[in-house]
Amino acid sequence: MLEIDNLVAGYGGVPVLRDVNAKIAAGEIVGLLGANNAGKTTLINALSGMVKPISGRILFLGEDISKLTPQARVELGIVQVPEGRLVFPEMSIRENLLLGGINAHARKHRPQQMEKVIGLFPRLGERLTQSAGSLSGGEQQMLAIGRGLMAEAKLLMLDEPSLGLSPLFVQYIFEIIDRLHADGLTILLVEQNLNLTLRHARRCYVLERGQVAVEGDADTVKNDPRTRSAYLGL
Amino acid sequence: MTELYQALAQGLLIGATYGLLALGMGLVYGVSGVVNFSHGDFISLGMFMCLALYSAFAMDPYVSIIITVPLMTAIGALVYIFLIRPMVGHQFLMVVQLTLGLSLVLQNGILMVFGGEPARTPSFVESKLIILGDVVLRVPHIVAFVVSFALAIGLYIMLRSTDFGRSIRAVHQNAHAAALMGINVGRVQVLTFALGIGILALAAALLLPGTPIQPTQGLRYTVITLLVVVLGGMTNFVGIMLGGLIIGIAEAFGTIYLDGPIGLLLPYIIFVAIMLFLPKGLTWSSAR
DSSP states (O other): OEEEEEEEEEETTEEEEEEEEEEEOTTOEEEEEOOTTSSHHHHHHHHHTSSOEEEEEEEETTEEOTTSOHHHHHHHTEEEEOTTOOOOTTSBHHHHHHHHTOSTTTGGGHHHHHHHHHHHOHHHHHTTTSBGGGSOHHHHHHHHHHHHHHTOOSEEEEEOTTTTOOHHHHHHHHHHHHHHHHTTOEEEEEESOHHHHHHHOSEEEEEETTEEEEEEEHHHHHHOHHHHHHHHTO | OHHHHHHHHHHHHHHHHHHHHHHHHHHHHHHHOOOOTTHHHHHHHHHHHHHHHHHHHOOOHHHHHHHHHHHHHHHHHHHIIIIITTTTTSOHHHHHHHHHHHHHHHHHHHHHHHOSSOBOOOOTTTTOEEEETTEEEEHHHHHHHHHHHHHHHHHHHHHHHSHHHHHHHHHHHOHHHHHHTTOOHHHHHHHHHHHHHHHHHHHHHHHOTTOOBOGGGHHHHHHHHHHHHHHTTTTOHHHHHHHHHHHHHHHHHHHHHSOHHHHHHHHHHHHHHHHHHOTTOSOOGGGO
16 A cells, blocks of 8 residues: 655755655554654654655555645545644634545545544544543544544554553553554554554564664564664664 | 713724734734734725725725725735745744835835825715714724624634634644645645735725825834734734724724824823733633
């Protein structure tokens, strides 16, 4: 579904990612691991079109998308649930969800999508008119994921969904992620939490200083000594 | 007492239009972080366009808006795309400098075309009055009040319940997240600026009947608009309309009760007094 081909990208011409190669097949749940500053967020922002590639290609469903605008990519179904959730705090849950489905492709199906999202997160459905800023961190994470689903994502990219959540909420959010995967959604899971990710993702990439240091299925990555060193920065 | 009612009524009527002027500025600030110091000169431009249309076709200012609103909206879009956008994201002061420069260009452009003599644009309602008890109201003021409030309410509904309105608020609250939703942030910024300038064309027609105009008046409107926007807490819709009414009333009280310069200063004195006690302006978080 997604193919990243020798991608070099960064800010102001200074590369953060250097020759990254990765693949995600349809229906797969893939983990993207790495310590702080390893380039994880830069990579998914490059996939979202928020960071321009310096060289290399990104193919989505066989088509080169590396020159497309962020809007065009959302319309194709490449949807990011950003780190820190970034819900619109002064808007209601309902308005946040509506904004999630504002792209030209998803706009027509918003009522049906909203029903699905509320089915997945009944807690959001109970308080549609409440402002997003008044929600707890866990509820905001539900809203951020719900908002991403409203865009009719084909590839859902979750950036640090466990960040700052209580263990109970982390467990809940990951159950939801498993459920979305079981329903056939392709998921890229960006996480710092190594063990958690290895339990849920079938395959992982470990980034270290902007390069893929380790890749393979969860067990391979778990047992590779380079994974630990990538995390400890040795 | 009559004077009090007169001042209150007059202030409220004009204040609504001040509120409308400021809403345009507040919206633009909210989505692009740009404070437009040529705001008042665009009002001037709108007024002189009405004058030109009257001179050429004897067109009433209320009719000229059919031409001036689309024209000024288009000018707003072009100014944003070619002048302001390249500056956004750089130093805040560079954008200020740019819009100040634009103010001088507009002012002198108008001076070149129309000359420096104060001019008036007649309107069919210009001299009509409505008398309620002891209070005398000028019809153009009533028209301005009704239209300004109707527009403000229309804008409010647009921001609350249309996709375009929600995009504007999304860009204001978090531009990065808005882009991730598939909102074209650049487009929203251009359209909001164009909308802000288009509103000025309308406000110009509302303020025009019975008011003498001259090329140098722009700065006064810019300053009034800035007072109102700051009073209203920059982006707070209800706060800005309320700020407009307060400045309008302060101005009316100043001219009716106080002589000369002190009277003209009253809006500024009231402004400073309010800001001393409410440094964030007339905001309350739920009203955004």
